[in-house]
Amino acid sequence: MKAGNVVLVGRPNAGKSTLINALVEKKISIVSPKPQTTRKVICGYWWNEEAQIIFWDTPGIFTKAKDLIAKKINLLPGLSLENADVIVYLIDKTRSRGDEENRILGMVRNVPKPKILVINKIDIKEPDYTYEYKFLKEEFDEWQEISALKKINLKPLLEKIIRFLPEGEPLFDSQKIGAFPGNLTPEEFVAEVIREKAFLVLRQELPYTLTVITEKIEEKEDKKQNPIFYISAKILTTSRHYKKMIIGRGGKTIKEIGTLARKELELITNQKVYLDLEVVADPHWPEKFL
Ligand SMILES: Nc1nc2c(ncn2[C@@H]2O[C@H](COP(=O)(O)OP(=O)(O)OP(=O)(O)O)[C@@H](O)[C@H]2O)c(=O)[nH]1
Ligand SMILES: [Mg+2]
Known part of the structure; x- marks a missing residue:
């Protein structure tokens, strides 16, 4: 071997x-x-x-x-x-x-x-x-x-x-080796997928000033009793100005990020996902990082 x-x-x-x-x-x-x-x-x-x-x-x-x-x-x-x-x-x-x-x-x-x-x-x-x-x-x-x-x-x-x-x-x-292989926890993996979509949607604008934290992943049932992953996560950025950019006019940008992330997570988990995203301005997140 x-x-x-x-x-x-x-x-x-x-x-x-x-x-x-x-x-x-x-x-x-x-x-x-x-x-x-x-x-x-x-x-x-x-x-x-x-x-x-x-x-x-x-x-x-x-x-x-x-x-x-x-x-x-x-x-x-x-x-x-x-x-x-x-x-x-x-x-x-x-x-x-x-x-x-x-x-x-x-x-x-x-x-x-x-x-x-x-x-x-x-x-x-x-x-x-x-x-x-x-x-x-x-x-x-x-x-x-x-x-x-x-x-x-x-x-x-x-x-x-x-x-x-x-x-x-x-x-x-x-x-x-299961559905979430590797060394990341499900929370960390979900945060990574959201960060990828944020990078994709925001392109040149905000490379470094952004990170994602998954608050909660819960398995629930929707109204028709189908299993659904309920996920809530925070996008952290360093200033209110960036926060506004991530949210976009009328919430357009955050919605686009959320939709892309949700679709990919549904593909990976093979289950319906409800994704609740919040944008938070925290100038100190880089110091807390790692
Ligand atoms: N055309 C082409 N593009 C590639 C190839 N491999 C990677 N890319 C593109 O190169 C870019 C960077 O790819 P990543 O896999 O994120 O590169 P990385 O080395 O992990 O980068 P860091 O995580 O920033 O260190 C992405 O846009 C990829 O799609 C390839 O073989 N051909
Ligand atoms: Mg890489």
Whole structure:
């Protein structure tokens, strides 16, 4: 039996969360075009008859952010590497190297573990900076070009990962992995889905000043006695000005976020969901974060 922890690292937006979702064939980690969409280390399980893998998605290190949240999040990838059996270093070939890439590369270089260099987004023809990364081939144990989004070359990537896994006892009981897999509680997972939809709907306007807390998840019955998940959650932002933006004119924006989140949660849980969302301005939430 081969078994081990595989840690995905790479700059923000490289596609780490897209890749972990594709590998474990489940949505466990949220995705958006914003840097540091992932704010926690999130795990997903993969197994077959011969191997077991726990994949770990990490936040991208965000060099431009000077605030408290980013500083805390920036520590997570380094800590995760300590527990890795294999490191998957993901590169976005549509972006040139630069300080951000060099910082992560410097960190990965210092860890004496098997490393696979993965060139992502090959479904995009131009721009193509693959040549800027070719020199790394010698430093890494393996190299694989993929598209996490289009699920291209994931099988050869998995084969290479398995090759470097240590022999060992099973890490988990695959029979016991339920509907909410991974290391997040249902409350945390629901909050992540809402945050993803808020990022999607608000786009450029509010990247960093927002977080979500799930207050309650209750299983109830609707008027026709069908089971329904009643969920209440708070979107926290740092000022009243942002609060107004999240609510939108006549509540239009918050309604759009709520509808998207509810539909996705219904798909995931296979049950009707009632979602009660409130927007709260709390200038101190970043200090309470993590
Ligand atoms: N065209 C294309 N887009 C991709 C691919 N993989 C990821 N993306 C897009 O790249 C953006 C960032 O993807 P994420 O998976 O959130 O990236 P991440 O590395 O987890 O980013 P952080 O959590 O911020 O560190 C999203 O808009 C994805 O849809 C790919 O293979 N091809
Ligand atoms: Mg991510």
